[in-house]
Amino acid sequence: MGAVSAANRSVVVIGGGPGGYEAALGAAQLGAEVTVVERSGMGGAAVLTDCVPSKALIATADFMERFSAARRIGVHFDGDEVRGDQGVTAHIADVNARIMELAQAQSRDIVERLESAGVEIVQGAGRLLGGGQVEVVQGVGAVASGEEPAPHGADRDSGESLVLEADLILVATGARPRVMDTAVPDGERILTWQQIWDLTELPEHLIVIGSGVTGAELAHSYLGLGCAVTLISSRDRVLPGEDADAANVVEEVFRRRGMAVLNRSRAGGVRRDGNGVVVTLEDGREVTGSHALLAVGSIPNTTDMGLEEAGVRVSRSGHIEVDRVSRTSVAGVYAAGDCTGVFPLASVAAMQGRIAVAHALGDAVAPLSLGKVSSNIFTDPEIATVGVSQADIDEGRVDARSVMLPLTKNPRAKMQNVQDGFVKLFARSGSHTIVGGVVVAPRASELIFPIALAVANRLNVDQFSSTFTVYPSMSGSLAEAARQLHEIAD
Known part of the structure; x- marks a missing residue:
């Protein structure tokens, strides 16, 4: 399909997180008139209180760990022998101030991108009225980091409201932390x-x-x-x-x-x-x-939004039910991100949002394929995965073979004092197509990308292993794993 034009089509996005703002940018690029309704701040929880801040905190902790590991690679600091440590301490107030500055800067960058694309941003809480209408309660205050966020559909008596008409409505209101009745957060301890x-x-x-x-x-x-x-x-x-x-x-x-x-x-x-x-x-x-x-865990921000009244099906857990192109049960209403419960990743939310507007506005689109999603856990070492899992193979759901290589044998890992981790590849029996992998290593989030490319493009182990890798490099272990899978295949 060639380029399409969505001129004179109106799009209202409820929620300014990754699913919402990526959808808004995609719709604007296609020529639609786009409005984003956000109650707390552009970027949503992913940018302001969740993904961006937590990964920045992790980066700070990892930086401190380098000092702890310094002696193991022969590095000492002045006075080190006297003190018996590196004298490194974390001042959490300064750390958190920097993290919040980073989050706000990222939020401002998103606002600039949206405004430069011609997207209108309305501060407030959105609610479906049915018939392609969205009510926005304005004057709803932004949520501070220590405050429990209310559902997106705020009290309609709490501020002035306006009604937006839309050809396409995308709900991308995210989720919030689940709490226990016997463990009520107080914001202090x-x-x-x-x-x-x-x-x-x-x-x-x-x-x-x-x-x-x-x-x-x-x-x-x-x-x-x-x-x-x-x-x-x-x-x-x-x-x-x-x-x-x-x-x-x-x-x-x-x-x-x-x-x-x-x-x-x-x-x-x-x-x-x-x-x-x-x-x-x-x-x-x-x-x-x-x-x-x-x-x-978390619970979706879907209460008091008029979803059921508008005919949008919601699961018992409160998640909006969607298909692989992000459609809900109501024509013209789509949903993306953590409020759908499909896969709680910012990258998946963004893809759902882009798929939604492309489908609704007539652009070429491929349905969401979770089998190609790569994910990462930012511990030390990191854990990155893509495609089928070891459990899929062990329990007979996928006929595939696997190879696991410890990183302690990798020369670059030795140079960098990496003491833990491995790479694991899965290849389908018969065709030897790479169908998944696991990387446990520093920066596994970067190392998983070549495996994700192989899974997405259905490369076999010979195609993968015949591609040159740098020596020495961590990626050399990926190629070696593929070579060993070739030997198993023979």
Whole structure:
């Protein structure tokens, strides 16, 4: 299909996160008149309180870890022998101030991109009225980092409202932290991941409840910043939804660096105790610390938005039901991002948004393919994955072979003092097509890209391994894994 024009078509996007602003840019490029409704700040939680801030915090912790590892590569600092350490400390108020500045700068960059593309931005809370209409309650205040965000459909009596007419409506309102009735956040000692940016002192002992991606990443961060950390996991291991080999490496690193990991331990509640907290486990044990961080999942921002009244189907969990081109059950209404529960990644939200406007406005589009999505967990080492999993192979859902190579044999890894990690490739039996992979390494988020290209373009192990790699490099292990899969195939 050639270039299309959506001139005189009106698009209203509710939510300015990755799914919303990427959709707005795509619709504007096609010539549509686009309005974005955002209640808190452009970029949404991903930019302001979640993805961008947390990865910036992780980068700070990783920077400090370099000082801890300095002696292992022969680097010493003046006075080091006297002090017995590197004298490096994290001033969390300064760290958080820098992180919030970065988040605001990213938000401003998004605003500039949207405005330069001709997109109108309306501050307020959006609600579907049906018949292609969106009501916007203006005057709804922005949400501070330590404040629990309200549902996107705010009280219509709280400010002036206006009604927008739209040929296409995209709902991209994201999600917010799930909290426990027995562990109510107070923004001081009991915190969600959106409230930690107001801390002015580094926690003495942080108890992280939940060992999924968010819990593992933030536990790693605060451990690296110098906190005592206890990670409470209700499952047999941390990161229970990830590759088992990869999760075991990360848990071993956590324990080696001094983190207390309590597996098969479910938190029953959290209470304040003076200047500290007490976490009560369901088996009756108690864990005491200075702060508790709740990382027990998220809930979609879909309440009080008029979705059901407009006929939009919503699941029991509150997620908007969509198909592979982001359509809801109502013609002209699409949805993208964490409010759909498809795959809670900013990259997937952005792709859903772009697919939605392309489909609705008549541009060429391919349906969303989750089998090609690469994802990353920003622990140290990082865990990056794409395509089919080891569990898919072990449980017979995919007929494929695998090879795993430890990075301790890689020359570049030795030079960089990398002590943990591996690369793993999966190739389909018969055709030897690469169908997935796992990388556990520093900057695994970068190393996964060639495997993602191979999966997306259906390259076989010979095509992959015959491509030159730099020597020495981490990527050399990827090519070596492919060569070993060729040997297995023979």
